Amino acid sequence: MSKTQERTSVHGRVPQQNAAAGPVAPPRVSARRRRPGMIALSLALVAAGGAGVAVLLLQVGHRTQVVTVVRDVQVGQALTAKDLGKASVALDPAVKAVRADDMDSVIGKRAAVELRPGSLLAPSQVTKDFLVKAGEQLVPIGLKAEQVPATALVPGQKVQLVHVPAPGAVDAGKATGTAPRTIAGRVVKASQSAPGTGVVVVDVATSKDDGPTAAAWVAAGTLRLVLDAPDGS
Numbered sequence: 019m020s021k022t023q024e025r026t027s028v029h030g031r032v033p034q035q036n037a038a039a040g041p042v043a044p045p046r047v048s049a050r051r052r053r054p055g056m057i058a059l060s061l062a063l064v065a066a067g068g069a070g071v072a073v074l075l076l077q078v079g080h081r082t083q084v085v086t087v088v089r090d091v092q093v094g095q096a097l098t099a100k101d102l103g104k105a106s107v108a109l110d111p112a113v114k115a116v117r118a119d120d121m122d123s124v125i126g127k128r129a130a131v132e133l134r135p136g137s138l139l140a141p142s143q144v145t146k147d148f149l150v151k152a153g154e155q156l157v158p159i160g161l162k163a164e165q166v167p168a169t170a171l172v173p174g175q176k177v178q179l180v181h182v183p184a185p186g187a188v189d190a191g192k193a194t195g196t197a198p199r200t201i202a203g204r205v206v207k208a209s210q211s212a213p214g215t216g217v218v219v220v221d222v223a224t225s226k227d228d229g230p231t232a233a234a235w236v237a238a239g240t241l242r243l244v245l246d247a248p249d250g251s
Contacts, residue, residue, distance in 0.1 A: 086139065175246075179201040
């Protein structure tokens with residue numbers, strides 16, 4: 019063998035692994051330590067989310083047939099079948115509405131408040147009583163913007179009609195130490211304030227003996243309306 023062949027054979031050999039060293043073990047990867055608390059919290063959040071979705075689906079899917087108002091109904095007007103309709107809605111438990119199955123029970127009753135189309139009919143919005151009872155008279159009272167109470171006037175509220183001196187007149191009550199004359203009444207209806215003037219017309223039921231007197235006070239501009247306490251005292 020020539021020297022050239024010896025160099026080729028020496029440098030051309032592929033080094034071999036030492037058999038005595040044995041197989042090389044793969045690198046060890048440290049396993050992530052599991053935290054039982056985090057796992058439990060995750061499971062609880064998943065369960066709560068699933069329960070919330072289930073409740074929402076049940077609420078959306080559960081619909082109730084209720085009575086609706088389809089035409090304008092004035093206070094004191096008797097309800098007819100043409101004034102009412104039916105609708106299927108997802109009703110919140112806090113909302114009180116007449117069920118469709120009970121529609122016949124409200125037909126013939128009177129509107130205790132003004133009813134507007136598209137609204138649900140609540141049991142408190144109807145009454146079987148006449149708003150103006152036997153032995154009463156209805157007195158319309160026009161109130162200027164500054165004379166209207168901040169508290170909304172609703173049917174059934176008890177009021178006092180107070181006689182006050184005419185503009186420029188001497189207050190005889192102060193001179194004699196007597197209280198002003200009053201008439202007990204009950205609100206039947208209150209209109210919206212008129213555009214421009216802001217005047218609100220309030221229909222007040224009084225006894226038939228006091229009705230003419232209250233009307234005279236209104237005509238003379240000597241009447242004021244005062245709300246009674248909720249318990250009537």
